[in-house]
Amino acid sequence: MTVYPLELEWGLKDSFIAYLEALPDGLIEEHNGATRRDGVFVLPGRQQAGDDNFAFTGTMRFYGHHGVLDVTLDNFSLERSGNRAVVYAEVSGVRIPVAQLSRVEAGDRTVLHSESVTLTDDGAAVLGGVYSPGASLAPLTIRSTH
Template structure:
């Protein structure tokens, strides 16, 4: 199993969506379980590594981001992201915990596909696209294949053992 104790997922999900939510008069955003929003870029969410759930083919992260507005009609929960590494080494799937399950025991929701590229500090994820399964989480506002923001996985030397 690869050691990932110092890694973190840095992702703005879809910055335009986060700005939209922030502009709502009753907007609410919360982070817990280690996830945090950065001061430099309020649209950037940081999820710390979850070494206990990381395997040779999965990079796991902890944290829970919740966004709401429109009197509760808008609610998006992105918790416990995991990146399932593709067999071909480039395309991966980022999934989140079942957004309707508070304890994370429901089925995982494949949210976006992403192309991962190795960098000096970890990985860069480009060409992020919403999956058909992820469309309902955003109330069908974005169609399957809609572009989402690139992501980055920054590591200390610890996550370098995962080979894509």
Template sequence: MSQQRLLGLHWGIKASFMDYIAAMPDSRASAVDGATPAAGNLLVWEPAGLPVPEADDADLLLAFRGEVRLSGHGGLLSVRVADPWITARGGEAVLTILDPSRADPGRRLQLARLTLETRPASGRLRIWLSKDVRLAEEGTALFNDVYPAGEQMEPLAVFLPTPHDNEEGGA
């Protein structure tokens, strides 16, 4: 896989949910505007690019772009995960997405809480991992309250170019 295809947020949301969607006879799935399906249930959201949004009092903000839509049951089940951002403060991090209701276009929905571990840079990549990604209280409605707050979601990984690579136009 080229480094360009490796860049971004790699996350499978929730494997059992993705399998459930795939098994429905009328299921629909799409990944657009910077989101790409990868092997298995894995999805990749590309880096949002510059300028990076500001996050008040955050130690780190990792912003991504792209939209994944999943639906079934004649449209009664509809899930939209768009433009995920990871905001870290201290040892805690949250993953937010654009509010799927679209009532307020700029509003973000807290989807998951996670621990974010920095890994040593590998070549020209900065790497963050999280094995403990848990559904946030606010995120339960996205799944029609089927999963409770604290439900284990899929682990995630982030791969971004080193700042030096960004200055030279990316990797």
């Protein structure tokens, strides 16, 4: 079966990132292949031919308030169904839906793109309840790297 290399590009939530970066002890870390490019997190991934599910490696850790805020998101995946999709991540070893995408589009090297990305109930809880479920998140793009 053919496997295609991909990249997930996602800024998560601009106000959340700005808030953490302004904290005296705020820390944003990327591990296991995740990087940050132009303010957007980039995770390497793959897709099997003919499948609408995507898997990504990389870890994002968000820390602040002397450990009161300490969230690690790992093992991202995305499941697509028509023009909608759900982003999943592992938090403390538990797979949860973090975000929902609607109005999913595709283009030349863009495998998937959505400007309409919103926080799920579980995603809101992971971010400490500061943002309500349904809050807008940064646009998300998956690009082919081959």
